[in-house]
Amino acid sequence: MKISITVNGEVRNPDVSSTTRLLDLLRDDLKLTGTKEGCGKGECGACTVIMNGELVTSCLVLAYQADGAEIITVEGLGFEDKIDPIQEAYIETGAVQCGFCTPGFIISTKKLLEENPHPTDEEIRRGLSGNICRCTGYQKIIDAVKLASKKLEMIKRGENVEAK
Ligand code: FES
């Protein structure tokens, strides 16, 4: 069946089967391979995207259920010539090792900071509780979210944000 879906601002009309997962549609059909498959069971958060403003684990959503939806994946962040401040913050704090979990964490961070621009450590832990990292350790990820919060605040004030 043909569906209509807006991904990172672009309308796409892929043909999907009744069993195609949103994750497969993004990775295989639309070649947006930033979104990762870890567990395939809704437990690790590696496949997290924003669908109609809410975080979803794309391994648990069927593509046809996303008909008419707006999706944001990690490829939708940042600008052509500059990565997103959240991505910068993850790099600058060393919150990335193998990087497999990172797109999911970054998408969850985006949503968290939109809802709560200055979260406490506890709020960050809660906001990212759907994401699992096997190698970085969570303190650096919390540091990354706090740095991203500062960067976004500076951008809002019109200040120049340069990498450390
Ligand atoms: S791959 Fe979807 S939650 Fe793990």
Ligand code: FES
């Ligand atoms: S950086 Fe490797 S799983 Fe998180």
